[in-house]
Amino acid sequence: FTQNEVAPHMQKWDAEHIFPVEMFTKTAALGFGAIYCKEEHGGSGLSRLDASLIFEAIATGCVTSSAYLSIHNMCAWMIDSTGTEEQRAKWLPQLAPMSRLASYCLTEPGSGSDAAALKTTAKSDGNDYVLNGSKAFISGAGATDLYLVMCRTGADGPKGISCVMVEKDTPGLSFGKIERKLGWNAQPTREVVFENCRVPKSNRLGPEGSGFGLAMRGLNGGRVNIASCSLGAAHASLLAAREYMTVRKQFGKQLAEFQALQFQLAEMAAQLVSSRLLVRQAAQSLDSGDPGAPAVCALAKLHATEQCFDVCNRALQLFGGYGYLLDFPVQQYLRDSRVNCILEGTNQVMRMLVARDIIGRLGDA
Numbered sequence: 001f002t003q004n005e006v007a008p009h010m011q012k013w014d015a016e017h018i019f020p021v022e023m024f025t026k027t028a029a030l031g032f033g034a035i036y037c038k039e040e041h042g043g044s045g046l047s048r049l050d051a052s053l054i055f056e057a058i059a060t061g062c063v064t065s066s067a068y069l070s071i072h073n074m075c076a077w078m079i080d081s082t083g084t085e086e087q088r089a090k091w092l093p094q095l096a097p098m099s100r101l102a103s104y105c106l107t108e109p110g111s112g113s114d115a116a117a118l119k120t121t122a123k124s125d126g127n128d129y130v131l132n133g134s135k136a137f138i139s140g141a142g143a144t145d146l147y148l149v150m151c152r153t154g155a156d157g158p159k160g161i162s163c164v165m166v167e168k169d170t171p172g173l174s175f176g177k178i179e180r181k182l183g184w185n186a187q188p189t190r191e192v193v194f195e196n197c198r199v200p201k202s203n204r205l206g207p208e209g210s211g212f213g214l215a216m217r218g219l220n221g222g223r224v225n226i227a228s229c230s231l232g233a234a235h236a237s238l239l240a241a242r243e244y245m246t247v248r249k250q251f252g253k254q255l256a257e258f259q260a261l262q263f264q265l266a267e268m269a270a271q272l273v274s275s276r277l278l279v280r281q282a283a284q285s286l287d288s289g290d291p292g293a294p295a296v297c298a299l300a301k302l303h304a305t306e307q308c309f310d311v312c313n314r315a316l317q318l319f320g321g322y323g324y325l326l327d328f329p330v331q332q333y334l335r336d337s338r339v340n341c342i343l344e345g346t347n348q349v350m351r352m353l354v355a356r357d358i359i360g361r362l363g364d365a
């Protein structure tokens, strides 16, 4: 599927800033719109491990598209795992075939890493909430249909946050300009603005005050998925570099004959394979309900996104000057995987989570 439907278009989608909605509906036909949701309402009932394989495979053809697909899947799972029967029956049959797309709205202009400090309010008014505030950097914004918005229904801090679903055509919902970015050009990133945006309380996911916990549970899987996209980028870059090294000649020899460059390939393979093992372990820790899963997911995201970015960078170097040209896709893998070290919690935040877990285990055997 990736070879036929994704990879041939990745450079065009990047250059022309095309959000490939048609391709997404084709992935949904394969069951990739709600991969790890229950089958009851159209989910595929697969595991996190399966999802990791899928996101990696699609990312070999386009990191950005696979990353959006992973965000959509994270939102679908949040509804499937937490929604009422009515919410699940309404939304999953639309999200699974990707006839409607979802966005995850946590970050705000004033709160990124310190996400629990968010300021968007949802004031109670009879059977409704009235939302005011804005969300920054929202993937898919403007092109998607359903916004899972973390907003303040109570006091300061994480316990005052709820998750409310806002449909695109709701009065009071609007979007900022499309951000200009280093990569991820095949999906729009925009601010999402709420001005007296009224939504029924029945759109709240889970009890009042449970939104931050839900957002974090979503991100545990999201981090495995984003790390899987980095695996795809590194895998494709490594293969491209290998091929180039057998074609390009300097000093009368193929590049592949220089031992210094062979060693590069070996080191890149070690970076990729160690990342893959860790990402798969994190996926399995979610599948098995391991209470230590959040730290393993953070560790996997930290390691894989940094190592795989380095693999892309080393591959670019092996292409010499050609690696810097837009004609060769390796620079796009590099650009598109760079943000994976920043979003769904920066890698500094991943270090905080891992360190907190290590210190918290002081005294354990």
Ligand SMILES: Cc1cc2nc3c(=O)[nH]c(=O)nc-3n(C[C@H](O)[C@H](O)[C@H](O)COP(=O)(O)OP(=O)(O)OC[C@H]3O[C@@H](n4cnc5c(N)ncnc54)[C@H](O)[C@@H]3O)c2cc1C
Pocket: 071, 103, 104, 105, 106, 107, 111, 112, 113, 114, 136, 137, 138, 139, 140, 181, 184, 189, 339, 342, 343, 344, 345, 346, 347, 348, 349
């Ligand atoms: C292309 C793109 C798409 C995105 N998509 C989404 C989306 O769909 N939904 C969404 O909600 N968000 C999204 N984001 C937002 C992303 O999750 C945030 O950018 C990220 O969490 C960091 O927040 P910030 O940009 O405000 O940086 P800040 O939190 O301001 O951090 C700035 C720097 O300081 C570091 N830092 C902060 N606090 C500490 C600390 N205590 N110790 C050490 N270092 C620290 C950070 O690691 C970072 O290096 C997206 C971002 C981008 C770029």
